Amino acid sequence: MNLKIAVLSGDGIGPEVTLQAKKALHAIGVVYNHEFVFEDAYIGAIAIEKTGKPLPEQTLNLCRNTDSILFGAIGDSKYDNDPSAKIRPEQGLLKLRKELGLFANIRPIKAYPKLMNSSPIKKEVLQGTDFVVYRELNGGMYFGEKHTNEEGTYASDLCEYNEEEIVKISHLAFKAAQNRRKKVTLVDKANVLETSRLWRRVVTEVAKEYPDVTLEFLYIDNASMQIIVNPRQFDILLTDNLFGDILSDEASVISGSIGLMSSASIGEKYSLFEPIHGCYTEARGKNIANPIASILSVALLLEHFGLVTESKKVIAAVEKAIVSNVVTVDLKVDSQFGTNEVGDFISNYI
Amino acid sequence: MNLKIAVLSGDGIGPEVTLQAKKALHAIGVVYNHEFVFEDAYIGAIAIEKTGKPLPEQTLNLCRNTDSILFGAIGDSKYDNDPSAKIRPEQGLLKLRKELGLFANIRPIKAYPKLMNSSPIKKEVLQGTDFVVYRELNGGMYFGEKHTNEEGTYASDLCEYNEEEIVKISHLAFKAAQNRRKKVTLVDKANVLETSRLWRRVVTEVAKEYPDVTLEFLYIDNASMQIIVNPRQFDILLTDNLFGDILSDEASVISGSIGLMSSASIGEKYSLFEPIHGCYTEARGKNIANPIASILSVALLLEHFGLVTESKKVIAAVEKAIVSNVVTVDLKVDSQFGTNEVGDFISNYI
């Protein structure tokens, strides 16, 4: 296979972890005789610095003309604490998701037997946990109208959804459930929010087309508790943009480290793969960031293109690194291995 | 002391657990020579059933003419799954919070040594955890304009905040921090939301009046993870209405059971005390609901009125029940004790 891949490594630890992902993908290419061509482009704070825009035209065009996207991380806290900043790194990612129609963010959550000890949750609670979060990625509070009055004493964010947006992601979720344990849990706040009640109505409609799949409802406050108390109960967790952001980060504690979690953002034409962790600026350049999430996003990419054996190879290499204790300090406090060493081990193993 | 208390026990298990709270408060009155007069009133689904309104005028008037309010729980799932329902139980509670200006919801989170084993989180992570969530309760998405188009294919909820609302709760939070470990963590989504950026600006201003208190910021997605990974880091957690709803339910896993968590809702003139759990309709009338959260809300009420010894007595009685294994099935799977027996044990001990 021949794939052209845009590499948007972004800010903070983004570039260092993405480099390891490229190495792993390159190794797969060599072993299985595929050609992966990488093209780098700016996004986020670094893009603002270089071009004045968080998502330069050039980057967007590149993404439109490649087969897929590997994404690193973005952000810089100096923008958050400056309410007057009109341009922010995150706008780059949000615009990219919107422009490319990446409407579904898919995050697999699994308790890895080898890593259960590094989770704050008890083993007997974790055992057997295996669910996938389907987060809507193009709507909700992220993209509704924002407003601040002139004096800066009032602000608002509009959360909005239409039927079509909910239908699209729901079908993906129900199809995924059909290939799994046949259960979809919709998380919302239907006792308070109008948008949540729209979600309930639309998802209930869609569910009728999947009679083999059970649909359950859970309030977001209860869900944030259930994910910790009884994570095994979930199969597919379907939710909106903001609730999905919160729940999938929370659920990362199940795997032992957020440094292990990757996600796929899928649209009708495009796809993007990224670790779910942030840019972790404090760790930048120190060779301590865990590259596994980024490398596992390569596994998701390969799977997306039907390269199942190759995808499994990447996962096996990561597992080998873990059982061999070739991991970064977040997984083993006294580890001697850095970002680079873990990345080398994994690509060599491949 | 002489206190007139409105008792709004509501729906589901609300009445049974509130009954135990009344028994405990009555016992305190007998022992310490106070007079507590209870007046019952309807709210929620039961109020809709009886009067057509989730918060009847009579109930609101009663609350305005009493010293404090004991609240049970409300809700009925039949309203959630009916998007056309115009009247809902929750509106009763939301209107009450708004009409009485109960702008701060305060939820103490503690790891009880005696109960650590019943938490899904590991003991070594929990040990020493002791923080308080300050949730804004009169604004945000809960109260912004809601809209659905005629065809029912589009819905929106507006999240809005003004400076004044943020200032009020912030002062409470910083004052509380001064009497504790002197740290406030503001949880928001300032990298995406305009309202969050207003919160950051205003809270940063307020913080200047409390130079002895450290102010930190955390994104909601990260916070939902940190609460599980490293709960000891928090002292006062300050946040908006929706994020506070999510985080405080999530944080309940720290105490071992949501059946143990109570909260105070405070305004300039009025105060309301309630368990944080919901109405748990499936358990209604079965004598299995845990009354401890409701009884501990009595401890918060007593403390609020300066009756510190009395408050401590209630807590001691609860602890006695726990160490004596006189608890409901949520805390001990094979327990022989029901709601009533636990309530009796606690009031007898007092």
Ligand SMILES: CC(C)[C@H](C(=O)O)[C@@H](O)C(=O)O
């Ligand atoms: C960086 C930020 C805008 C983003 C989000 O909130 O969507 C991130 O937290 C994520 O989950 O991908």
Ligand SMILES: CC(C)[C@H](C(=O)O)[C@@H](O)C(=O)O
């Ligand atoms: C019942 C519901 C409206 C309420 C809320 O969301 O505020 C409840 O979950 C709570 O936290 O008190």
